[in-house]
Amino acid sequence: MSLKLYADFLSQPCRAVGLLLEKEAVPYDMVTVSLIKGENKTNEEFGRVAPLKQVPAIDDKGFTLFESAAILKYLVRAYNLPSHWYPEDVQKRARVDQYLVWQQGNIRNGLFFKKCAAPVFGLPVDQAEVDKLEGGLKAGMQFFQDYFLAGDGPFVCGSEISIADLQAMCQISQFWIAGLKAEAFFPKIEAWMKACQNFLGKSFEKVYKTVYDLAEEGKMKGASDFKWK
Ligand SMILES: N[C@@H](CCC(=O)N[C@@H](CS)C(=O)NCC(=O)O)C(=O)O
Known part of the structure; x- marks a missing residue:
């Protein structure tokens, strides 16, 4: 039995987990839990894995886990993924953790x-x-932009991408669904987004299909655009 991911790629934290799995070619079975159809409330198997009925969640050969940040860290360690995702260096790791905590309520x-x-x-x-x-x-x-992207490289931890970048890009790009480009107002964020996209390549295209499809449908267009100028 391989790893099961319960997710809907409409959701930002689900995409972050999906991107890591796809980029690192970790074998997994996707169980789509459609948020628009309310399947997170009705799918009983999912309810047992995720008692709070929120995606994403995983079942790794009987070990169940929800909360995307915990899942990402677990996957890096359990599947021996390259350490740049969650660096061994204590200061870099602390920077990743700092972002993951800070993003709640901010990004x-x-x-x-x-x-x-x-x-x-x-x-x-x-x-x-x-x-x-x-x-x-x-x-x-x-x-x-001013704090987390102030380092030398394009990413939060400098020259190498981490799970902090995955979480951040999935949050900021969520507005693409509504045809809004939040990053366009911040040149460094725009460049960072491109760097993340380039690094992720084909895995990005695969996971972001849902975003592009929903954007084309146009059902979630914001009432108005951002007025940030
Ligand atoms: N802190 C959680 C947030 C999970 C979350 O809020 N998931 C949303 C989708 S983005 C969800 O499942 N919402 C359905 C609901 O709350 O009924 C994580 O990072 O995994």
Whole structure:
């Protein structure tokens, strides 16, 4: 029995896990848990693996785990993946951990759901809340550029890509689904995004198919564009 990934590549943390598995050619069986169809609430097998009913989750020969950051770290260690993903060097590792904690509420602040996805789920859009979250994301992006991308190389830990980059790129690119390019306002973030994309190559194209398909459908177009200029 190989590794099972319960995921929907519409979801940012699911893509981060998918990208790592694809790039490193780790064999896995994908169990798609469609968020739009509400399968995370109805799929009983998934409910046993992920009691909080959130994707992603894995079942690795009976060992179950949810929370993408924990899954990414587990995969690097359990499958002996190249150490640049989660560096052995304590300071680099601390920088990765710092990003993973900081991104909650800063880069991952709920704006995409409140602004773009809510209408698809039949929920109202609270414009005042959206405006506040948009301001928060703009500040988060600025900080990401000025602090986390201040090193020598294109990535958070310098010249080598890590799981922090995977998480960050999956969050920031989420707005592509709605036709919005959040990174276009921040030149260093735009260049970093390209560097991540180039590094990931074919695995990026495979995992991002869902993003491109949804963008083409156009159902999650934001009520308005970012007004960040
Ligand atoms: N901190 C979790 C977040 C997981 C999460 O929020 N997943 C969302 C999709 S991005 C989900 O499953 N939402 C469905 C729900 O909450 O009902 C992680 O990084 O894995």
